Amino acid sequence: MILELSKEQKVLLALFRLWNEGRKKVRYEDVVVRVFNDYPGEFHLKGYPDFPDTGDAVHKPLYDYRKKGMVVASNKMFSLTAQGVTEAERLEALEKGKPKPTETRHRLERDAQIEIERIKHLEGFRLFLAGKQEDIIDSDLFEYLGVSVRSTKNDFIGRLETMKSAITALANSGLKDPILVASRQFHEFLLNRFAESIASKSRRGAKLEKGA
């Protein structure tokens, strides 16, 4: 059975197709054109079926995916995160009517694997494993999320969602490796220890988002 994707999903697929062509950073205008070419009936300018819609039909989904940690945006240039690539590949398979991926239990998706591997090499995680929780500082949170203190609110939220998603995938996998279990505990520890900073950073800098 071929599933009909939502308009948002089609925007992500358009970005994915451009990304697959080797363009790691894609201009907004290119996404607009590509999604119009792929799905002209849904992405034309109202009343002008031969012209693409350059407004919210494309803009909003891209920024929504950014908040989910699947898209990175800067100066109206867009790229996909590992999580975004995984999601786009899943959508493409769905669109082509390919069967659902096999049971993910006891294995991790590639994007989650990348994140878990990254966690293992963090200095903060090593301190956590050594029981030196008191030595863990706010910089460890930023490093864990893969952002900097200057990251915009939406990038911050996006990375937070990505890590939550990776940890959820880890939990669902049922894998019992002690390091993987500790990764989950480390995630919970950071979110609790720095709850205030996370809330503050998630609220902060809304003005900076404009035009990003």
Add this chain to the structure above:
Amino acid sequence: MEPAVSIVEERNVIDDHLLDIIGNEFKFSHEKGLPEWIKNSVDAYIRRDPPIADDEQYVVLNFRDGQKGESAIFECVDFCGMTSEDIDKAFKRWGDPRAASRGQNKRVFGGHGNGGKFYMRQMFERSHFITYQNGKLSIFGFSENRKYGFAKGFKDKPCSPSEALRLAGISGLAVPQAVIEQVLKGKSGFTVVRGIHPSKIKGAIAFARLCEKVRFHPQARKIVQRKPIRILHNGQLVLERLESERVEVRTGFENLPQVPIPTLLPYEEDGHIDEIEFANKKYPAGHLKLMVSKEPFGRNSRISELNCIDVLGEIGVIASYRIHELPHIKQYAQAEFIFGECYCPILEDPDEDCVKNDREKLIDGPKSRALLRWIAEKVDDVGRAIEKEEAQARKQQNLKLTDSFNNILNTWKNQFMDKVLGEVLGGLGVGSAVGGAGDDGTGGGVKPKSDSKGGSGGQGQGKGGGEGDQPKKGHQHPVVLLSSLNPDPFGNGESLHLSPRHSPVYQRPIDVEHGIYWINTSRPLATAILERHGAESPRWREYHFQRFVDIIVMEALHTMEKKGMELTFDIVENKINDVIKSVHDNALQNLSPFLL
């Protein structure tokens, strides 16, 4: 086959020569002997019933200079008195630890019952005491031959109080009249211990120096703190009360907790470790109380004698160790500030008595060594705390010195940074990363919308800004502050203290919004340079300057990102090199006096 042997026990026959042997072991000096007399006097007050308040336990030391035909004399007077029975049953007995308490269940300072007697015997040509109690006067003393006995006709001689005072030569003694009244009313007695022709003293007695030594002596220090000890010279009052030395305690170390002595302490010798008992049912666990002086005690002054640990028994000091005498002390420099006392009653356990006759040091053995090693560890612990505090103080001092250079660097940076970034990056079209001046920006730039706070066209800068306690958004230039020194603009006046793990240049989200950078002075390299070379060294200034370079490079990177420049490696490398070249050239021109 061995015959059955049963010894019929007899009293020991001891030659007086043994007293010479023991007496010589005391290695007496007058500052060591006088505390023995003082302790005996205080014990006499402690034995009195009803008890006498500390402030009324008068002990008088009277020093009479030698004159032509007359020997110098030391006297120690208290207002208690003894009977001939006390003398026979207690004073005359050598080496009886029960002598000082007279069988009473009271804690007294006297230990082995030898010190005062040996001092009389060893350190004076002749000595005696005149004692009066219950209307009877006795004189007992040592002859020139160092043999003791009652003076002829003065054993329990019936005598009126006034006559007794006159005979003892203390009728007009400079003590409160009420004290003499008590004697005259028969409510108290007195004892005058008198040493005639003291060893090594002829003519004038250097009594002030002697008293100074006495008040620092471990056996007298505690008594001097609590009891009124008067000093007379040739019968004239010269000091109403001998005062103990008051040590001002170092700020931050006022109330160090008492450290309980563990019930068992390890003792290692020849690779074998024993556990030695320091508390049992009979002797409770002791404790160590350490204190830290504001000033170091030094090595050679009189006050350096307080740089010690007094070991206390049931009552009074049973040994005293200068800090540097403790074994394996590591924190030598800091130990010069430390003093204290260790209460350890089990050391007086007769089965394992660790107390020496002269109470200067403990009897050497596994128990005393184990205790001293443990004390040394605790002293080192406090020493390390002092060292840490000293390092903090040095760091604060260094940071204060570096603050002025930081101001110079901030001013220097503000003067050229926009220009350099503009030249190198091709115009600050969207405003610097720290924001322009808010709404007053004149817009423009390469993008239709500025994503910074406000903006400025080309290399122009936004107008506006303002003043206030806290930096406002739109501040023209980044402000560089020093952690652990400069007040946190978003705190309560305290500085921001960073961990050694924080990056050398640090920002919180709120700092980013307001263009504030912190140089982390807790970074190990920063700490090491400040510790070893100080804040005014070229090494520190170089380190400090490089952090400014870091900040300018970061600003350049953010500006490039905001300008929408493609950040390929080649572009970034070239631009960063250009920025650094400009910064270095400008520094050479404007900062030479500080950097070179």
